Amino acid sequence: MAYLWSLAALIPLNNYGHYIHWGVIDISVANFIVVVLMIIAFVAALFLPFPGRSRRKESR
Amino acid sequence: MSTAEIDRQWTTRLRKRATGHLPPEKLLPDTQPAYVSSWIYVFGVTTLAALMMVILSGIILAIRGPQWWHSSAIGHFVNSTHLWSVEIFFFAMIVHLWGKFFMAAWRGGRSLTWVTGVVTFLASVGTAFTGYVSQTNFDSQWISTQAKDGINATGAGSIFNVLNLGQMLMWHIVLLPLAAVLLTAIHVLMVRVKGVVPPFEENGATK
Numbered sequence: 497m498a499y500l501w502s503l504a505a506l507i508p509l510n511n512y513g514h515y516i517h518w519g520v521i522d523i524s525v526a527n528f529i530v531v532v533l534m535i536i537a538f539v540a541a542l543f544l545p546f547p548g549r550s551r552r553k554e555s556r
Numbered sequence: 557m558s559t560a561e562i563d564r565q566w567t568t569r570l571r572k573r574a575t576g577h578l579p580p581e582k583l584l585p586d587t588q589p590a591y592v593s594s595w596i597y598v599f600g601v602t603t604l605a606a607l608m609m610v611i612l613s614g615i616i617l618a619i620r621g622p623q624w625w626h627s628s629a630i631g632h633f634v635n636s637t638h639l640w641s642v643e644i645f646f647f648a649m650i651v652h653l654w655g656k657f658f659m660a661a662w663r664g665g666r667s668l669t670w671v672t673g674v675v676t677f678l679a680s681v682g683t684a685f686t687g688y689v690s691q692t693n694f695d696s697q698w699i700s701t702q703a704k705d706g707i708n709a710t711g712a713g714s715i716f717n718v719l720n721l722g723q724m725l726m727w728h729i730v731l732l733p734l735a736a737v738l739l740t741a742i743h744v745l746m747v748r749v750k751g752v753v754p755p756f757e758e759n760g761a762t763k
């Protein structure tokens with residue numbers, strides 16, 4: 497298990513957090529990344545082809 | 557007993573109402589309309605799957621208790637499973653919400669589906685918050701001492717005391733999860749009762 501603990505050393509947690517200040521908006525970099533990932537997931541869900549879609553259309 | 561009497565029994569009436577609104581083939585359908593084959597429909601089910609993982613890992617945490625989840629390797633693992641399932645739960649729920657917003661999925665008598673979604677979201681935020689203050693570590697002490705000022709300023713602190721660990725833990729593992737799970741059940745049943753909302757008409761009519 498010990499080697500797993502050393503993985504935690506990859507991310508220094510003893511510093512101050514990083515924040516983005518943009519007018520009235522204050523957001524931590526971590527939260528900002530999550531919001532960006534949600535937007536990417538949303539757009540990808542709209543445009544990526546859904547597996548089996550064409551097959552199902554043919555059988556109709 | 558006459559048939560009129562049988563028809564008046566509450567068991568008969570309840571069964572007829574339930575099967576009328578939700579016959580088995582509507583509850584567990586074989587096929588879905590063609591427009592449902594899009595990734596955007598996967599996020600509701602992802603939210604549901606993540607919620608199941610949250611409940612399952614939470615049950616294990618409750619069985620073994622704080623000493624265990626703070627000090628053993630497997631306890632840390634289950635604790636992390638609980639946290640990361642919550643992260644996936646909220647991530648998927650928000651993308652799901654955006655999808656339903658842009659589809660205006662409350663159309664055609666589906667407002668209860670939307671509203672149960674909104675209330676589930678609020679209950680989930682409360683569950684997450686009470687979870688953060690129930691960790692029993694420095695993080696939870698920090699969060700609760702920060703939060704008390706905001707909540708006391710609203711006056712709610714007189715009945716909802718974020719510094720009261722016993723109260724917060726009970727909200728986190730009894731009241732709020734119960735509400736979230738019940739609301740989710742109604743939400744998903746409403747989707748089955750009403751069927752998946754059809755796309756907008758091409759001429760822009762909303763229906």
Ligand code: HEM
Binds near residue numbers: 673677
């Ligand atoms: C615990 C959180 C939630 C779970 C587990 C959940 C689950 C689901 C599932 C499985 C479906 C059917 C499949 C789909 O269309 O994706 C659905 C549909 C729907 N959800 Fe949610 N949902 C949640 C939260 C929300 C929220 C926060 C909203 C919006 C405020 C929302 C609005 C809707 C609507 C309007 C539909 C109906 C779509 C239709 O009729 O086509 N849900 N939900």
